Amino acid sequence: MNESKLITPRKLAGFWELPPEKEILFEQMQEKIKKVFENNCFVPLDTPVLELSEILLAKSSGEMDKELFAFTKGSTSMCMRYDLTVPLARFVAANANTLEFPFKRYQIGKNYRGERPQRGRFREFYQCDADIIGSETLSMVADAECVKLYLDCFDALGYPVVVEISNRNLLFGLIEDFGDSEKAEDIIILLDKFDKIGEESLISSLAQLGISSKNIDKYVSAIKVKGNFKEIQSKLSPLSNNDTFKKAIAELEEVEQYLTAFGCDKEGYIYNVGIIRGHNYYTGTVFEAYLKGRRDLPAFGGGGRYDNLAGYFTDKKLPGVGMSIGLTRMFDLLDQNGLLPEIKKSNIDLFIIPLGDYTPHCVSLCSYFRSNGIKAEVAYDSKSFKSKMKEADRRQIPFVMVVGENEVNSGTYALKNMSTGTQTTLTKEECLNELKR
């Protein structure tokens, strides 16, 4: 009894770990997304989880964020990645002379944020990213391609989404036009909170910032503009003649043209000026993907265009556009809302139960079925026959075969269908045919 010496087998708070029966489903989702990325000519990249701190913190001028998992080993300061974009920038900058542009890469990997654990927020989480990086210039085809990728991915996953698209320069153009440029970033941050805080609170916050009530009206009505391209074009055009603003509309028109060329389902996307994507590095098109008919749930992913991917690492101008799916968060949301398919308790097709000393014969049968693509398992533990039958039932294994002297001598086996209760005596070849059906 060394119980006092035992260490409680617990994992770190806020870290994700699925039971195997759910993990099967989660990995199938990863595989489906991967297949879509590959079919769209993206190539895989698998950057290290750890990077030099000076690389990951390039954007923040080296200031250490307390949400990062950072540490020093020897004299090297290192950090666990918090996204897949900075490592991509590092890779592209280092290999810009040998890569072909546009460079289309995908990465499905774990990221780390050391924030306080809370419901729906994970400290280790999967992102599925696809980015297209150009050299000097990048066609708006790429922006449309990212929107199309969402539709393809969620089509493959069986969860139809609506991608909501905007261009950040619509709002920046208006802010410029209305003389609020000095407060541009603060205005953007507030407008981005509209969905969360509501109209009243947004208006009072903008007023506190010193924005005139005339301008507040204009911003608030702008972020409510939503519809197909023709609809938003007709609503937006009268608002301003500002060049930045007009260019943003022209860019969206190009995106629309290519979305049509890609044959995107018109039900699969909409334009929404309220899509802002925070105060991050996007500089043009932005988009977010929402589960169709469930706009109450957070976005399953988002992305957009950035003028220059790797300005901290190279003088080469590398414009890009990328899309990301927050797979861990999405899976959790689907699970919490009862939207996952039924979880199978076992991945086993056939349970072979040996009687007496016939385990080797069962192993041989099992090997025959496995080599023909059937997930067969021998109940080779020492439990009683009765408890093995109960186990087959509990694990919802669809077929069971009991093998003893009679079966071995006759070369025929009673295959029991556990859902119907019927039992048929067959040769192993006939069993295989039955199982393959």
Add this chain to the structure above:
Amino acid sequence: MNESKLITPRKLAGFWELPPEKEILFEQMQEKIKKVFENNCFVPLDTPVLELSEILLAKSSGEMDKELFAFTKGSTSMCMRYDLTVPLARFVAANANTLEFPFKRYQIGKNYRGERPQRGRFREFYQCDADIIGSETLSMVADAECVKLYLDCFDALGYPVVVEISNRNLLFGLIEDFGDSEKAEDIIILLDKFDKIGEESLISSLAQLGISSKNIDKYVSAIKVKGNFKEIQSKLSPLSNNDTFKKAIAELEEVEQYLTAFGCDKEGYIYNVGIIRGHNYYTGTVFEAYLKGRRDLPAFGGGGRYDNLAGYFTDKKLPGVGMSIGLTRMFDLLDQNGLLPEIKKSNIDLFIIPLGDYTPHCVSLCSYFRSNGIKAEVAYDSKSFKSKMKEADRRQIPFVMVVGENEVNSGTYALKNMSTGTQTTLTKEECLNELKR
């Protein structure tokens, strides 16, 4: 020109990052292994990369190993995993009441060791692990199943291996019999070095340890015993009547019986008493997989049986057996020895080059081909026609299609086969048929 402010885009030393064209191959290998694991009824587990230090260091009684990536966040001491076995032990101990035993799980994931970077040693590396955990007891079927898994995995990968099998208790039994029990661990460590240091050096090291020359002779001849089961049985049996020793032979006989039942290729495994697997936690069967005909290369993986997986975390007795493939190391070895297949420069099947303003038409064509499983790409960048043709050539893209006014009006396209140079004018449906061939 802000060159002085640029940060050199470098990764941490000793960290692995493949160029995409090789990464495609590496990921295909992972997928093949995963499929074999699943076909053999193993279920996936994806434990966090970070664990509490008290969990990862349970084995070493909490003593911090300087090879670990460990750090403290708030008041929590945490550590990046160095293998997939301790996290498995933690998971099984925590879930022992709900899991079905034998529990068969696989995990393909990255591990971390902070050792000094050197050729062939990586600080971040993939392991592919499959383990079978029993409750209280575990049949020797499981040991045979792990050997069979190696054969199946490497068969799927197209790299045939020979699995070399032993049982650690053969040597422990002899040591007991010959009265050297007090120095058992030191003897084992030295015997394990035989391949590296050679016979002469081994003999002098054992002598220095105070082992009699009579016993040294016996140990050295024991570890040279190699062959099929009958051969090693006849060579080993006369050596000792020790119970531990005899039990080890009996266990190997059982393994042999099940390997035969599994239908394992007799060329795919051999018994070799020299397989020891260091001074780690294995307590019975041990095995290592070597590339067939290349015994000069290090093992691609190894594994074995352990009496009790999770003794630090639970009083439940959980015997197990596991196999592991060191995928990063293996890939590197294959690469260094010129044993990888030819690396394709591009994954693109068809390159569609627009002339003039016909990009939208090309996007539409591209979408048609992609939705039919062809990896089509539009050359939508702003480069010249000539440089796009050169690019197709350089990237070894097998088919090219140039699309301008004539093609759009006629609805027929000149499909150029880049390896033969032939060009055929076809409708898009005919192109698809041609590309699918």
